[in-house]
Amino acid sequence: MTQRVIVVGGGLAGLAAAVRIAEAGLSVDLFSLVPVKRSHSVCAQGGINACNEVARQQGYSEYEHFDETIYGGDFLADQHPVLEMANWAPRIIDLLDRMGVPFNRTSEGFRDLRLFGGSLFKRTHFAGATTGQQLLYALDEQVRRYESQGSVVKYEYWEFLRPVVHEGVCGPRCVGIVAQDLRTMQVRAFRADAVVIATGGPGLIFGKSTNSIMCTGAAASRCYQAGAWYANPEMIQVHPTAIPGADKLRLMSESARGEGGRIWVPRRADDRRPPREIPEGERWYFLEEKYPKYGNIVPRDIATREIFDVCVNQGMGVGGENSVYLDLTHKDPDYLTRKLGGILEIYEKFVGDDPRHTPMKIFPAVHYSMGGLWTSFTPGSYTPAAPAPGHVSGTRAPIGSEIGMGLQPGAIENARTNIEGLYAFGEVSFAYHGANRLGANALLSCIFDGLFCGVGVVNYLRDGSPSKSPAGELDEAVFRRAAEQEERTLKRLLGTTGQPADERTNPYIIHKELGVEMTAACTVVREEGRLRQCLATIASLRDRYSRVRLGDLAAWTNQSLAFTRAVGDMLILAEALAMGAIERRESRGAHYRTDYPERDDAGFMKTSLAKYDAASGRTVLEFIPIDASLVVPRARTYGKKESAADPKKQAQAVGAT
Amino acid sequence: MTTTQARQSSARRPVPGRTIRLRILRCDGPGKPSRWETFSIKVESGANIISCLQQVAANPVTADGRATTPVVWDSGCLEEVCGACTMVINGKVRQSCSCLVDEYAPGEGDQITLEPMSKFPVVRDLWVDRSRLFHALRRVKAWVPIDGTYHLGHGPRESPDAQATRYVLSECMSCGCCLEACPQYNVEPDASAWDTSFIGAHAISQARLFNMHPTGRQLAGERLEALAGPGGVNDCGNAQNCVKVCPKHIPLTESIAAIGRQSTVHAIASWFARG
C-alpha cells in the first residue's frame, strides 16, 4: 500500500502543504468543509509581508522583519521559528509570483509595495484589494494540477471529526482521521501515515466575527480533546473597526481613520436622531477628547479598548447598540472616492448607506487567534552566545538570511503537535505571532508552514515510524473503533429530535449566548471576576448542551447536525480560552487585564498550555518557558511620543488587517 | 450617481421592525419532489438573506405555524468573495450574502423568493452541486505550469496594464452566475458528459487568463484544443447574458472573443504544421 498523507483544510496553509507533499511524490488526501477555493483565506485583503530589494537598500532586512514580529507579538512567540519564517518570506513571494499571482506593479513592472502596521519600511506585497483571494487561487490552481495527475484526492464537503490516535509502543501516534460526508452523512475512517491539520481560526466562538462561517475552531477542539495541547488560547486579536452586520462583522480598513475619519457617539445615550441632524455640540468625540495628541489615530489596541468601553461599560453606543460612528462626511466626496473607493464600496454594498454622506457605524470585532494547537520545532544553526538587543533600523543585521538559521530544514518535529504524526499548519497553530499578530504576517505564516514544514512531514514518512510500521498495515479495529465512537455521538444527537427544542436546548441559542458572553468577557478588556463569571456561564451552557435538541433528523445533508456537533466543540475550546485569560495575570499584546495592567516577564513570558483531561472533561492549564534565545525583550511602546508628533507616519502605518 | 443614490431614489424607505415573508423552493434531496414553503421573518437591522436563513435554522416554523426542517444552504465568507452562497433571488441569480433585505423587501409583509440555481443538481433545498464548474477548470488546465516549489528566483516582470487585465479575470470566484444565466448551459448530473457539454463563460475566461501569462502560455495550445471540440467556445451563442450577471464584472464576452480569435489562429497554425 502506498504511503498517504491527509491534509485537513484547504486554506493557504493546507493547499501549500498539499502542493509540497505531492511534489515530493507522496499521495495526499485533502479534506475540506467547503470546496477549497472557497476557504476563509479568500477574505484577506491587505497583503503579505516580506523583505524586498527596495526596503533592503534602505536598511531593512529579513532580520528586522523577524525582530518586528517578535516585538509586535510582545515577546511571547518562540523565536527560532519566527526567524526562519522571516528569512523565507522573500522566497515565498517569488514563488507566488511564478505561480501567476497578479501582484500590483510599479510602472517599470516590478512588484509594488505598501506600508503596513508595525514597520517603517514598505514590505507588504499586495494584489489589488483581494490579496488573500489571489494567493489562495494560485495555490488552488497548483493543487488542481496535482489533482489532475491523481496525486491529490479532494474530499470537499467532508468534515473532519477526530484524529485516529493509536497507542503504539513509543507513545501515541496519529494514523488517520474519522470524517463525515456532509451530503450523504456517511462516517468513515481514513488511514494516513501523517495528518496535517490546517483548519484555520475559531472566530465563531465569539458568535459574530470577521471570520467566515466555517471558522468554528471545532477541528482544533477535536484534536485537543484527542490529547493535542492547545497553546496561548487567550490570545485573540480584536480589530477596532468592523461593520456590524446581522450575520457577520465585516472588516473596515483602518485607513478610513488615517484619512481623517472621526469617531463619535451622541452625547445623550437616548438620542435617536439621524446622525447628521445631531449638532456638533451634542456629539462626543471621545477619542479626540481623551487623547488630544493622537485623536482618532491612536494605536489599534487603544482605539479598540475605548470604543468597547464607551459601548459596553457606559452603554453610550449609538441607539443603545454596540456601535459608534466613524464619520467621513466632513471630507470631500471625490477625495474620498479617490483615496478609499474600494473600502467605501464594501460598506455601501453591505449596509446600503453611502459613507460619503452618512457616517459609518462600526464596532471592534474578533479577528484572529494567535493561540492554537501547540507545535514543536528543531532550532537551526543560529545560536548566539547571548540574545541580541532590539534591532535598530538601518544597522547591520547580526546574520544573513540563509536557509536553516532559524529552523533545521526538513526536521520532522517542525510544526508537529505533541502527538507523533499529527501536524498543525496555519492559523490553527500557535507558532509565530505571540501575543499579537502584525498585519499581513498571517498569510505568510500559513504558506511558510505548508512549504517549509511540509518537508518535515515527507521526511517523517520516509524515516520515521511510518517507514517501519505503515498506517496501511495497522489492525482495522483501531479505525473501526474510532468511527464507531463518532457514530455513537451522531446517534445521540439524532435521537434528540423527538420533542422540539426550547430556548434552553436549542443549539443556535446556546451558540448565540456563548458568543455574547465570550465577546463581553474575553475580548478587549478582561478582569478576573468577570472571567470567572464567564467560566460559570460556559459551564451552564455545557450543561444545557448535554440536553441539546436537534431540529432536523434527516439522514441526508443535515446541516443542523453538523452545526450542533461543532457547538459542543466550541464550548470546550471556549473554556480553555477563558481559563488562559484568567491564569495569565498580566497584560501582554492583545491580552489586557484591568487588574494586572503591566507586562510581567518574570512571571508570564511563558506559553500557556491547555491540556484536556478526558476523564473530567475539563481543561488543565500550565505555563511553559519560551525560546527567547535570540532577542532580549524590551518594552513595547512604538515610540509613543514620537509618533504622536508625526501623525502622517501614523496614518500610513495603520490599515493593517 | 453612486449605487446608494440609485438605490434610494428607486426604493422605498425600509419600515423598521417589520416582518417579511421568505418564500423558499425546497427539496429534500436528489430525485425528491420540490415544494414551496413560506416563512415569516422579523427583520433585524442590517439583515441580509443569510441572516434571515439563520433565523429559519434556529426556529424552523413556517408562516402558517407548521413545524418543518431547517432550510439548507451553502455559504462561506459572507462578504461576496467566496462565491458559495449563490442562489436565485426573486428570479435573478446572485450572491445571497450581499442581498440586503432593506432593498429587496422594504415594506411590511413584502415577500422575497429564494430558489436554488437551476443549472446544477440540487443537493438539498438551496444547496446545489457545482462540481462540474471545478471540473471545467481542469478541462482548460487553469494553472501556470511552474517547475516546482523550490526557489528559482522571481516570476516574469509585468506592466501595470497587463496586471490590471489579469487581475480582473483572476477575481472569478467560481460562483456560477454566468452559467445560470447562459441559454447554452444546461443541467447535467452525469459527470461522464462534462467533457463534451458546454463549458461555460467562466472557464473560457480562465483559459484567456492563463494564456496571457508568460509561463501559463506554454499550455495555450492544449487549452485551445480543449475549447475547440464539442462543448467548447463554438457552443457559445453570444447571447451575452453571462456578462450581465457576473458579480465581479468580468469582461466575459471579451474573453470569449479573445479565445475565439486565438482558436482560429491556433487551428490554422496546426493545419499548416500538419501539412
Ligand SMILES: Cc1cc2nc3c(=O)[nH]c(=O)nc-3n(C[C@H](O)[C@H](O)[C@H](O)COP(=O)(O)OP(=O)(O)OC[C@H]3O[C@@H](n4cnc5c(N)ncnc54)[C@H](O)[C@@H]3O)c2cc1C
Ligand atoms: C477579514 C480578514 C482579513 C484578513 N486580512 C489579512 C491580510 O491582509 N494579511 C494577512 O496576512 N492575514 C489576513 N487575515 C488573516 C488570514 O486571512 C488568516 O489567518 C488565514 O487566511 C488563515 O488561513 P488557514 O490556511 O490557516 O485557514 P483557512 O483559510 O481558514 O482555511 C481553513 C480550511 O480548513 C477547512 N476546515 C475547517 N474545519 C474543518 C473540518 N472540521 N473538517 C474539514 N475541513 C475543515 C476549511 O474548509 C478550510 O478549507 C485576515 C483575516 C480576516 C478574517
Ligand code: SF4
Ligand atoms: S455569451 Fe455565450 S457564454 Fe455568455 S451567456 Fe451567451 S451563450 Fe452563454
Ligand code: SF4
Ligand atoms: S465569471 Fe463571474 S459569474 Fe462566472 S463564475 Fe466567475 S465570478 Fe461567477
Ligand code: FES
Ligand atoms: S458567502 Fe461568500 S460569496 Fe456569499
